[in-house]
Each structure stands twice: as structure tokens, then as C-alpha cells.
Amino acid sequence: MASITLNALAHTYTDNPTKPEDYAIREMSHVWEQGGAFALLGPSGCGKSTLLNIISGLLEPSHGEVLFDGKRVNELKPEERNIAQVFQFPVVYDTMTVFDNLAFPLRNIGVPEYKVKSKVYEVAEILELSDQLKRKAKGLSADQKQKVSMGRGLVRDDVSAILFDEPLTVIDPQLKWKLRRKLKQIHEQFNITMVYVTHDQLEASTFADKIAVMYNGKIVQFGTPRELFEKPAHTFVGYFIGSPGMNFFEAELKAKDDQKEALMFGEHEIATSDAMLARLKAMGASKVTLGIRPEFVHVWDGKNNDAFSVEVDYVEDLGTYKILSFLFHGQIMKARLSEDQKVPSGQIYVSFPEQWTKVYVDDYLVDVDDQANTVDKNKETDHAN
Numbered sequence: 001m002a003s004i005t006l007n008a009l010a011h012t013y014t015d016n017p018t019k020p021e022d023y024a025i026r027e028m029s030h031v032w033e034q035g036g037a038f039a040l041l042g043p044s045g046c047g048k049s050t051l052l053n054i055i056s057g058l059l060e061p062s063h064g065e066v067l068f069d070g071k072r073v074n075e076l077k078p079e080e081r082n083i084a085q086v087f088q089f090p091v092v093y094d095t096m097t098v099f100d101n102l103a104f105p106l107r108n109i110g111v112p113e114y115k116v117k118s119k120v121y122e123v124a125e126i127l128e129l130s131d132q133l134k135r136k137a138k139g140l141s142a143d144q145k146q147k148v149s150m151g152r153g154l155v156r157d158d159v160s161a162i163l164f165d166e167p168l169t170v171i172d173p174q175l176k177w178k179l180r181r182k183l184k185q186i187h188e189q190f191n192i193t194m195v196y197v198t199h200d201q202l203e204a205s206t207f208a209d210k211i212a213v214m215y216n217g218k219i220v221q222f223g224t225p226r227e228l229f230e231k232p233a234h235t236f237v238g239y240f241i242g243s244p245g246m247n248f249f250e251a252e253l254k255a256k257d258d259q260k261e262a263l264m265f266g267e268h269e270i271a272t273s274d275a276m277l278a279r280l281k282a283m284g285a286s287k288v289t290l291g292i293r294p295e296f297v298h299v300w301d302g303k304n305n306d307a308f309s310v311e312v313d314y315v316e317d318l319g320t321y322k323i324l325s326f327l328f329h330g331q332i333m334k335a336r337l338s339e340d341q342k343v344p345s346g347q348i349y350v351s352f353p354e355q356w357t358k359v360y361v362d363d364y365l366v367d368v369d370d371q372a373n374t375v376d377k378n379k380e381t382d383h384a385n
């Protein structure tokens with residue numbers, strides 16, 4: 001077991017990078033603490049596999065260091081790093097039995113046969129493979145093969161960490177949930193540092209205690225599923241997490257009639273704390289993006305002059321709740337209605353509670369409650385800049 005530290009890490013696949021976009025991993029520093037269950041979540045092409053391969057040693061980073069328990073491992077080969085990696089597609093030896101496949105990583109490092117046997121039985125039991133041990137891997141279904149692949153990652157007690165790269169892609173949807181729970185259970189039992197790569201928010205939040213959201217080669221937020229939902233640190237997190245994602249609209253910091261500055265959407269003032277106004281002024285920001293999750297949009301039953309008057313576009317019934325789409329100054333926005341809430345039509349009134357209306361400048365959250373956690377854009381650097 002180990003903590004994994006990424007220190008000013010960056011990676012490019014091009015020989016002569018000239019701009020930030022040339023980097024699959026833009027300069028980042030990050031720590032995966034020892035024993036944690038983490039997810040690395042992001043869309044296709046954001047750099048997840050590149051990052052995992054750098055940690056496991058399959059890929060040498062262009063810049064920066066990887067440290068296990070504070071010791072630099074850049075120069076160590078993958079087999080010297082004691083990392084188990086489970087890939088998207090099963091890696092099994094077809095001609096070997098399931099037992100021999102599971103035993104392989106242990107026999108490779110000279111573990112005595114009696115220990116091999118007990119460990120293989122233990123892991124096979126957890127993964128419900130006990131009755132398959134004598135079968136040749138060739139005859140197994142894709143699901144079962146991937147379970148064997150996972151088992152090979154889990155047999156060694158001495159690994160520093162286990163990295164899972166979208167391990168459930170080939171698994172039948174009904175089995176996915178079960179295996180995710182199983183992995184969580186295994187984590188609780190063995191207390192190994194686990195990093196689970198996925199583009200699926202549900203997979204990430206059922207497995208991990210903390211999720212790193214990756215976008216364009218950067219980790220834009222590292223937090224609990226709840227933090228990602230309630231306080232997205234970047235507009236991408238707001239958009240990517242949640243179903244549907246956050247609503248966004250643009251507002252301006254400008255003088256009102258009485259000359260005091262306020263955050264304005266057209267002629268409408270957006271309720272904003274003095275601390276936020278002062279912060280925006282200090283940052284020299286005039287245009288901001290406001291974000292509010294559909295769950296927090298308040299839909300009024302009757303007329304309310306303090307709220308925005310909007311037009312209902314359509315209502316989608318999703319069984320236990322409904323999603324209301326409405327036209328807000330030419331753009332479609334969404335609100336989540338609870339099961340017992342009256343379904344509105346025509347002209348309605350909505351408001352955006354200040355507590356849940358997040359302010360973003362250049363896509364990053366401006367957080368006046370917790371300045372220490374606010375991403376400071378000025379501290380970000382890109383190698384190609």
C-alpha cells in the first residue's frame with residue numbers, strides 16, 4: 001500500500017509541443033492518499049489512461065515526477081513498481097486454467113505453492129469463481145474472463161496500489177452493479193490504494209470515496225461525490241456530473257440605477273453577497289457565468305414578482321420525478337420537479353436561490369466561503385505557455 005504523488009507532471013505525445021493542447025496531461029500536482037478508494041472520472045480523450053500508464057510505469061512522463069510513499073519511481077520499470085493494473089479488456093492466458101491464471105502473478109514472484117493456493121481460493125471465493133477454477137480460460141464468457149483479470153490484480157498482498165482502467169466495459173449491465181459493490185467490499189477488506197478510471201459518474205460515485213474529475217488533461221476538481229454535486233469547482237464538473245447537468249447563464253458586474261455595482265442579468269439584479277461582489281471587483285471580472293443545478297431551481301406555484309417570468313417548453317416524466325424545460329431569455333434551462341409537485345404550463349415563475357447559484361470566472365468557481373479551496377487561475381501553469 002502506498003500514497004501516490006504526482007509532482008508537476010505533464011505529458012505530450014508530440015515531439016515539439018508548442019501549445020497547451022499538445023499536452024495529453026497538462027502540468028498537474030496531485031496526491032492519492034494511501035489506502036483510499038479513488039475514481040478518475042472524465043470524458044473520452046481527457047487523458048485518464050495516459051495518467052494511469054504513467055503511474056504504472058508503462059509510459060514515461062515528459063515532465064515531472066511520480067512518487068510512491070514519497071520516493072521517486074520514475075526510473076523503476078513497471079514490474080518493479082508493485083502496481084497491479086486491470087485493463088478495459090480481459091488479460092488472461094486462454095490455454096491456462098482459471099486457477100493458473102490467478103496464480104500467475106504470485107508464482108511469478110516466487111510465492112510458495114501452499115500460499116498461492118490459499119490466496120487463489122480466497123480471491124476466487126470473493127469473485128464467485130470457485131467453481132470455475134479447473135476450467136480453461138478459453139471457454140469462459142467475457143464477463144468471467146474479466147473477473148479473472150480482476151482477480152489477477154487482487155491476488156498479491158504486496159502491491160502498492162491497484163489501478164483499474166474502465167474494468168467493467170465488457171461486463172453485462174446487470175453484473176456491473178454487483179461487481180462494483182464487490183470491488184468496494186474488497187477495498188474495505190484489504191485497505192489497498194485503488195484508483196478506478198471511468199467515464200461513468202455512477203460507477204465513480206458508487207466505488208470511490210473521492211473522485212478526481214479530469215478535463216482536457218487537467219484534474220479540475222478532487223472531491224467527494226457530494227462536493228462535486230453541491231459545489232462544482234469548474235463549469236465542466238457542473239455540466240458532467242448530475243443528470244441533467246448544471247444550467248449556466250451569463251451575467252455582468254455593472255452599476256445599477258443607484259450607481260452601486262451589482263451582478264446583473266439584463267435589467268434583473270441577481271442576489272449576490274457583498275463579499276462576492278468585492279471579490280469579483282478585486283479580480284477585475286466584469287462578465288461571469290452563473291451555474292445552478294436543476295434540483296435547486298425554485299419553481300413557484302403562482303405569480304411572484306421577485307422571480308423570473310419564463311415560458312414552459314416541455315416536461316419530461318422520468319417516473320419518480322419530472323424534468324421541466326423552460327425558456328429563459330432565449331435559452332433552454334431545466335428544473336427538477338418532485339413527484340408531488342404540480343406540473344406547470346405556459347408562463348411560470350422561477351428563481352435561483354443565492355446559496356445554490358454558483359459564480360464562475362473563466363470556468364473556475366469563485367468561492368468566497370472557502371478561499372483556500374478556490375482554484376487560483378494565476379497559479380496554474382502549462383508547459384507550453
Ligand SMILES: Nc1ncnc2c1ncn2[C@@H]1O[C@H](COP(=O)(O)OP(=O)(O)OP(=O)(O)O)[C@@H](O)[C@H]1O
Pocket residue numbers: 013024042043044045046047048049050051199
Ligand atoms: N499513443 C498515443 N499517441 C498519440 N496520442 C495519444 C496516444 N495515446 C493517447 N493519445 C492522445 O492523448 C489524449 C488522451 O488520451 P487518453 O487515452 O489518455 O484519454 P482517455 O481519457 O483515457 O480516453 P478513453 O476514455 O477514450 O480511453 C487523446 O487526445 C489521445 O488521442
